[in-house]
Amino acid sequence: MTQDVGKGNHREAYVGILLLGIVSLLGDIVYEGSRGLVPDYLKFLGATAVVVGLVGGLGDFIGYALRLVSGFLVDATRAYWIFILVGYGLIASIPLLGIATGLEIAILLVLLERLGKALRAPSRDTVLSIISRGVGAGKAFGFHELLDQIGAIIGPALVAVAMFYSSNNFRLTFSFLLIPFIMLLVALSYTYRKIGSKTAIYEQKKTGERTGKLPKPFYIYTLAVLLNTIGLIPYTLILFKAAVMLDQTQQQWMIPLIYVLIQGVDAPAALLSGYAFDKFGIKVLILPFLLSLFPSLLAMVSSELTMLIAAAAIFGLVLGMQESIYRAAVAELTPISSRGTAYGIFNTAYGVGFLVSGAVFGWMIDNQIPFVLTIFYALAMQFPAMISLLSIRQEKREN
Numbered sequence: 001m002t003q004d005v006g007k008g009n010h011r012e013a014y015v016g017i018l019l020l021g022i023v024s025l026l027g028d029i030v031y032e033g034s035r036g037l038v039p040d041y042l043k044f045l046g047a048t049a050v051v052v053g054l055v056g057g058l059g060d061f062i063g064y065a066l067r068l069v070s071g072f073l074v075d076a077t078r079a080y081w082i083f084i085l086v087g088y089g090l091i092a093s094i095p096l097l098g099i100a101t102g103l104e105i106a107i108l109l110v111l112l113e114r115l116g117k118a119l120r121a122p123s124r125d126t127v128l129s130i131i132s133r134g135v136g137a138g139k140a141f142g143f144h145e146l147l148d149q150i151g152a153i154i155g156p157a158l159v160a161v162a163m164f165y166s167s168n169n170f171r172l173t174f175s176f177l178l179i180p181f182i183m184l185l186v187a188l189s190y191t192y193r194k195i196g197s198k199t200a201i202y203e204q205k206k207t208g209e210r211t212g213k214l215p216k217p218f219y220i221y222t223l224a225v226l227l228n229t230i231g232l233i234p235y236t237l238i239l240f241k242a243a244v245m246l247d248q249t250q251q252q253w254m255i256p257l258i259y260v261l262i263q264g265v266d267a268p269a270a271l272l273s274g275y276a277f278d279k280f281g282i283k284v285l286i287l288p289f290l291l292s293l294f295p296s297l298l299a300m301v302s303s304e305l306t307m308l309i310a311a312a313a314i315f316g317l318v319l320g321m322q323e324s325i326y327r328a329a330v331a332e333l334t335p336i337s338s339r340g341t342a343y344g345i346f347n348t349a350y351g352v353g354f355l356v357s358g359a360v361f362g363w364m365i366d367n368q369i370p371f372v373l374t375i376f377y378a379l380a381m382q383f384p385a386m387i388s389l390l391s392i393r394q395e396k397r398e399n
Contacts, residue, residue: 012195016131017140019191020124021147026184027091028148030177031113033155034094036259037163038110041170045103055107059114064351066118071344075337080123081196087120088188091181098175122343129331129339131195137328142274145324149267153260155180214342217392218333221282222349224388225326228289229353231381232318233296233361235262238311241365245303258312265316270324277325282332282392288321289386293378300364300374322350333392 039052047055074083093109093116100106125141132140158180162173242258276284291314298311327343334342364374 010135013131013133013135013140016191016195017128017135017143018147019187019194020128021144023088023184023187023191024124024144024148025151025154026180026187027088028151029155029158029180030091030094030184031117031155032152033159033177033180034097034113034174036156037159037170037173038097041097041174042103042106042110044170045100045106047103047107051103051107055110059111060351060355062111063114063117064348066115067122067347067351068344070119071122071340071342071347074123074126074340074344080127080340081192083123084120084127085188085192087116087118087123088184090116090119091184095174095176095178095181098171098173098178121347122340125327125330125343126336126339127195129328130336133331136274136278137331138274138277138279138325140274141328141331142271142277142324145270145274145320146267148323149263149270149320153263153267156260214334214338214345218330218342220388220392221329221333222346224289224385224392225346226349226353227381227385227388228292229322229350230356230360231296231378231385232292232354232357233299233311233315234354234358235259235312235315235319237358237361237365238295238299238308238315241299241303242305242308242312245305245308258309261309262312262316262319265313266320266323269317269320273321273325274328277328282329282389284325285321285329285389286386288318288325289382289389291318291321293382296361296378297375300361301371326350 039056042052042055070083074080090112093112097106097109100109128140128144129137159173159177162176163169166172166176239258242254246254273284273288295311295315295318298307298314301307327346330342330346331339360377363369364377
């Protein structure tokens with residue numbers, strides 16, 4: 001009888017993981033599908049390069065930095081599903097771009113979508129960690145990221161087809177994204193009915209901790225991820241270097257394919273690393289930390305296309321692990337009672353890391369910094385990151 005109950009609990013957990021993954025997949029179809037189109041659309045509405053850059057930077061800042069606030073509010077209120085529902089609801093701003101009457105309205109809608117990301121992410125990750133506790137956080141986050149990335153591939157492909165058949169009609173293409181958004185609302189409503197009311201029950205069963213204090217190993221881990229991310233070149237600069245090179249041969253059509261390669265590698269890497277995490281624990285993270293050296297070095301050593309493609313492929317491997325087992329490790333290191341705050345802090349550090357790395361590597365590219373300094377910089381970030389990661393196990397034993 002006990003065995004049957006256990007199987008039933010596992011079945012419910014897998015259903016919950018699948019449903020949350022489908023919700024993320026549909027959300028990605030809408031907002032990831034729009035990301036490659038938004039800069040051109042703002043330009044079409046009269047934005048200068050400076051405005052486009054500021055909107056992109058401000059959007060990323062909102063998407064990551066405000067997770068610190070929303071994570072704290074999640075823990076204070078336990079209103080996980082309110083944040084999830086409002087956060088996904090704000091994706092409506094993307095199809096609304098199709099009826100935006102001017103540049104200012106379009107900018108506001110773009111920033112609202114990023115606000116929605118900040119609101120829903122800590123709550124969604126917390127709920128995912130709660131309902132998956134019995135089946136393994138690594139598998140849960142890995143499978144969730146797999147479905148997420150499928151949406152991230154389908155979305156841009158659908159937008160490209162819509163732009164082609166509408167003769168580059170921005171408004172019609174954005175309006176077309178209303179269809180997957182309605183599908184998202186249906187999936188979100190069904191998911192809430194299936195697991196929304198059970199989240200509090202799972203939470204009570206899985207934890208007896210009521211303290212709000214985050215343990216020291218979590219902060220060490222967050223520092224390790226911050227250093228790791230600061231030392232990893234962003235994919236945008238890999239694509240930038242490819243664009244500079246391909247512009248000379250009029251082969252710009254290859255740039256989106258390199259981005260698809262990153263997304264395509266990301267998906268299976270997330271799933272496989274999730275299973276490895278559940279089997280071997282946090283020490284598995286040494287692998288993506290080591291791999292983080294190679295995209296930076298390969299992309300900076302030359303402008304040969306093969307080098308950039310290799311950098312993109314390895315970046316995809318690292319990204320898949322960052323989006324799955326990096327998040328799973330937070331669940332292993334923190335009590336449920338403070339997990340929303342933990343994910344807020346973690347995601348903020350992650351976003352700051354890529355902000356710094358983008359500025360540093362961008363400066364290196366613009367000023368043609370000698371390759372030996374690139375090696376020094378990458379090692380200076382990744383080596384202490386790995387030391388910090390390895391020290392977590394000792395810290396946990398002492399506690």
